[in-house]
Structures are given as structure tokens and as C-alpha cells.
Amino acid sequence: MSEMTLWQKFIRQGQRVVGLLLRPMTLGVRVIALDEKGRVFLVRHTYIPGFHLPGGGVERGETAVASLRREMEEEGGLVSQETPRLIGLYHNPRHSRRDHVALYLVRGARQVKPRAPDWEIAESGFFPLDALPAEATASTRARIAEYLQQAAPSPIW
Template identity: 55%
Template structure:
């Protein structure tokens, strides 16, 4: 089984943090795999720091657990909402992360992934939660 974690990071202006990877198309919620012996929250903090120079302050809130069949039949993702954080500097692009930016929810890039849009709608607009990514 593959376990992953994503952060739905929302700033004080109501904008969401998205990342663009160098190896897959589209804009995504930041996150990645959970390492052996690592908690979901520790993995979230590590991934947000690595992908966007974001330091989590306080406890993130678990939004839900999702099955991501597009990646594999065994891929499961925990999504946390993060509203208390600080950005410790702009993230320089590299081969893994091309860009990390905050976007107004009514001005998301056209290539924002369907799963990302679904999670945002669930959290911000109260859309029904789907167990599928």
C-alpha cells in the first residue's frame, strides 16, 4: 500500500497554495509520500517545507482519506487543512518543483487537477466529500 499526504494550505486572504511539478502536468496540492516510521503530520510538515518553504504552526486538521486510483489501486492519500503557517522564503524552482504559489480560489490556473479542485470545493464550498481522489 502506498500512503501519501497532501496539504490544503489556505492563507489569510483565502488563497490556496498549489505546486507545479517538473515530472507531471498540472497544478496540485503540495505533498508526497509518507516514509516508514513517519506520522502523517510529520510527513506533511516535511513535504510542505521541501516543496514550498512552508512551516506548519499548530496542528493541521484532517480533512479526509482518499483512494487515488489514478496512481495505483493501492494509493491512499490523507488531506490536511493548514491555516496556521508561515512562509520562510520563496522556493527556487528545480527539477521536482517548478513553482509553488498561492492562488485566489476564483482564479485557479486552468490546468489545476480535478482532484485538487475537488478537495478545494469540499473544504471551501462545503461540496460533498468523495472517498475517491
């Protein structure tokens, strides 16, 4: 996994400052989005290294599931008829001592419009669960392993 560039560190720090000012306690959502072939959808952002499960912050007045569906569409052009199933709630102290992540599972995810690279998403796509990209983050690998082994989730993201 590559180190963050100065620009990536600047953006990440800005996100933290804005988050503290606007949302003293933060809640994010991530999804293990599986297609009909059982592959998982991952994204590589421009501002942080590695491949991640799609997701983002829950906005004020938004439910976690509404946020999840919005993030699926924004980050990957993904839709699913299945109701997302909550599989774990995690504390994410690497982002902030106040940050929590709700992880959902969605099967039958379809990409209805390809996600072209832009200022936020450098790359995205479906990957076989047993052949994740080398740059997949440790937390991404851990969450997928927990899902595959049907293990109890760790309390820490």
C-alpha cells in the same frame, strides 16, 4: 492540461515500480495550505502536468502529520503554527490500486523561504480560491470545492 512528456511518463513509471517494491500499500498526504489572505498554495511539478496541492508519500516510521510538515517545507518553504486538521482520506486508483491520500487543512501557512524552481518543482505559489490557475488538476479543484462547500469528501481522489 498538457500531456505528459516521455520523460515525465518514464519518471512516473519508475516511481510506481519503486513504490510497489518498497511499499506494497502506499499512503500519501496532501494539504490545503491557506495563508492569512485565504489563498491556497499550489505546486507544479516537473514530472507530471498541472498544479497540485503540496504533498507526497509518508515514509516508513513517519507519522502522516510529520510527513505533511516535511512536504510543506520541501515543496514550498511553508510553515504553520496551526495543527493540521484531517479533512478526508481518499483512494487514489489513478496512481495505484494500493494508493491512499490523507488530505489535511492548514490555515495561517507562511512561506518562510521562497521555493526556487528545480528538478522537482517547476513553479509554486499562493492563489485565490476563486482564481485557481487554469492548469489546476481536476482532483485539486475537487478537493478545494469540497472544502469551500463543506461537502463530504469523495472516497476517490
